[in-house]
Amino acid sequence: MRRLLTFRDFDWTLLGMVLLLCALSIMQVHSATLHTRFSGFMYRQMIWIAVGLVGMFILSKVDYHRMLDWSQWAYWVFLVALVIVKVAGHKVLGARRWIALGPFQFQPSEWVKLILVLTVARYFANLGGRNLTWKEIFKAFAMVGVPMLLVLIQPDLGTTLTYAPILAAGLLLGGINLRQASILLLAAVVLVGGAWSSGKVLKPYQKARLTSFINPDNDPKGSGYQIRQSKIAVGSGGLWGKGTDNGSQTQGYFLPIPYTDFIFAAFSEEHGFVGAIFVLLLYFLILMRLIQNAQTAADLPGSLIIMGLVAVLTFQIAVNVGMVIGFMPVTGIPLPLMSYGGSSVLFTFLALGVAMNVRIRRFVN
């Protein structure tokens, strides 16, 4: 009976929309890597998507309540893994983000995202949705803050930032009141301001990256250049775009990494306003579908899990698209389901697996 339930209650609509995005992604990776040494990347992306799908089905099978029970152990294991990465990790482009496990390169910070969603959901679910005490709030902060700090020192600012919405969603939905929220917001402003001016938390290049989007011409060679070229790509796409494989910004390598972080710019250049709005609409529908799943979840932890995932995905979409159109700084956050990259694809599909898991079990109990 359970198997029957599984198939019938699987969210085929959601999966359909996700796979449509994946198809667009494969097409754009193909176009963006045409005539470059990365031209095989679309096949790799297909493989990652296939692997992600398998992972999604597997994860949807395991009862999320058991996942929640495991999550606290996983949390500690990955905390240790993050420390190991910092001490003995594999250095790529000046940052230690990877550890080698046999033949596999392993980037714990992506997994931490999923584990944090689970632990935070579990934490707030156990509090039962009543008003939070300051102690409980600080506990939540510590829970997310420690891995954030460990990832920040790798250094990996982009991933660090994606942890924040998990906490924010947990606090908002877990029962924080308005007064507490205001105080926290104020404290956050003071803290961020202090950290910024102290110069110890963020490296200068990170700061430059964070500010150059406001005036890209101040730094025309660095991230300012990227923002500028990205805006030119998007803007020159016009209403209908220049056509697949036909964007001069994408094909002439003016657009930086057009198959990962700036894939949305490449897509917007070649498919115009119409294409870009279509993709945004798909994202919107996917998020709404997920929220609906959260609403129909059997219990509070299920809802909180999905909302945590929604928070992460929303944040990534907002920051990535915002960056591409010049609203946000360059932070190196990939666009879920569109950007090329195994870690990103895998995380998104596993997250969807967890969401499916919650949906499948909405009538249990």
Next chain:
Amino acid sequence: MFSSTTNTRGEKLSTLKLAVVQYGILAMMLALAAGLWRLQILGAESFKALAEQNRIRKVPVMAARGKLFDRDGRLLVDNYPSTSCYLVREQNRDVEADLPMIAAGLHLDLDQLKATVYRFRGLPGYRPIPIKEDITADEVAFIASHRNELPELETIEEARRLYPRDGFAAHLIGYVGEVSEEQLNLPRYAIYEPGDVVGKAGIEETYDELLRGQDGSRNVIVDSHGREVGFFGVQHATPGQDLKLTIDNDIQRVAEVALGDANGAVVVMDPRNGDILALVSHPAYDPNDFAVKIKSADWNSLVTNPNHPLMNKAIQDQLAPGSTFKIIMSAAGLQEGVAQDMRVNCVGGGTFYGRFFKCDKHHGVLSIDQAIPLSCDTFFYTLAQKLGIDTIARYATDFGLSQKTGVDLPSEMAGIMPSTQWELKTNHQKYFAGNTISVGIGQGETQVTPIQLLRALSGIASNGHFVRPRLVDPAQLPELFRQAIPDSFPGSGEKTVLLNSETWMRITDGMAEATISGTAAAAHMEGVDFAGKTGTAQVVGGGDTHTKGGSKTPNSWFVGMIPRRNPEIAIVVLQEHGDWGSNSALIAQKVAIAYVNKKRKEDKNVVVQAEAGKPIEVGAVWSEPAPASKGAPRQSGSRTAAMNDTGVGGGHFFVAIPPVSAMPQAVKASKFSLSTWLNASLLRFKEEAH
């Protein structure tokens, strides 16, 4: 930190909170959509333009500068193909880091290269920066073999100036160079951009707008590495206009050689129209050094050279005219009616205003007709006293002194003509009448440039017709340019000062006598109506020192012309510290010989070519009555002259050549009389000496 079990009680998330999240997401999506709208719909056009700008690079196609020819169409200044290296700044490439490698490969000084790049920082990114011009084949190979490491290097073939060697005609031609930052601030240079090559002196500067042409461009499609991936559209360069100068290559060469190593200037002009046939200033520089980019050491040595090689002495050297000024004095004296019957007894000088002024000889009693050829100072002291400074100044100014001549060369100097007004303005004091005496013999504060003096004296000999000297016949210039020249080169210009015919006759006869029996007798040429006036102008503190070349030795002047009245050629020679004016007369004589010989050759071209004794065939067209020329043409049998009813006829003739001795010949070929023969052999000797 965590409780061991998971809460699975029946609490649910509040619908309100989820609705808030949903609306939040909707707001975010709308914001992003608005951003896309702004870029893709509102900004589409400007971003498309920017994308094109990224993609398309304009590669300049340099226009070849116009060539310069002499009056007979002989090439003076040519262009040669040369490769230049440019640096293309790419927005995503740290060019600074590559500079050491570039400097090493192109044999450039790293600091200088950095300075060059810094200087061009303001230029738009797509504009290439010129970093080395006229690169060697070796350096071209370096650039080609480092395409991948140094994609920012680009080579452009361009035409470069090739000037005559050894500074031949350097000052009149001038040179080209990269436009300087000071120039860019001037309105005249508004159309230029940093890195442009402009004329910086001489004809190159004056006629830069015509010579430079219009650069074209090639539109190439590039990727972000600057690699050319395609190309479309060429805007062809329009080459600059060729210019025919008034210079006569032969005369210029003779003048250069005749002046030799002396510091000074020679200008040869046709006083009938102002055509300058030759213009020499020594020492000269090699304009080819500037054609690429002058090395700072070379530049420094030019600037610090005490003989001022960069100065165009023909139009910029302001010196006392010495006795050549006596022609102006004579004109003033005769026009004022003072000098006609004036007789002065020269006893080796005279006392004026209580001071004794020396003359170099005891000339005895003389009139103006002897005073000019003998250059008697005493006579002109007396005349100066009689005329007074302001009358002298009035005439001198009428004849163009203290004003630019308006020659079409940049940076001409105006010179000085003292007067009571001038004294008041410059020295804020009353003019001391005693100074007039020195002015009368071209000393004192009077300062003239060679070209000014040439124009003044040849103008007097042309019965008061003064011309604007010119190096380019205006007929070949565009209308607007032609009109702009008098405004761009203000000066005395073309004008006529009415002179009595007596003034004209007596002065020109006096100058002719000077080359027969006077101070320039050594420069006499039999059969050539050569007139002139020497000048031995003492320098400040020099007194009567006569050691040629010394810093206190007088400057040597000579102005000569052929024929004496309405001359067709006038020559001025200045030798700084060249001692007696007669030294310069000999230089002018060499130029005159070259001119006369050339003229005779041209006029009697047929004769020169023919073998003596054999009749030569000539074709002719005439109108009635048929020419009864000296050759008495006979009609040749088969080629009978045809005649139509309009009275115009034509045909072939065999003309018998009269004996060589029966007609005027080239000077050195003349054996007609003993004196001519002697004279000619002397001339030949002089010519061969060089």
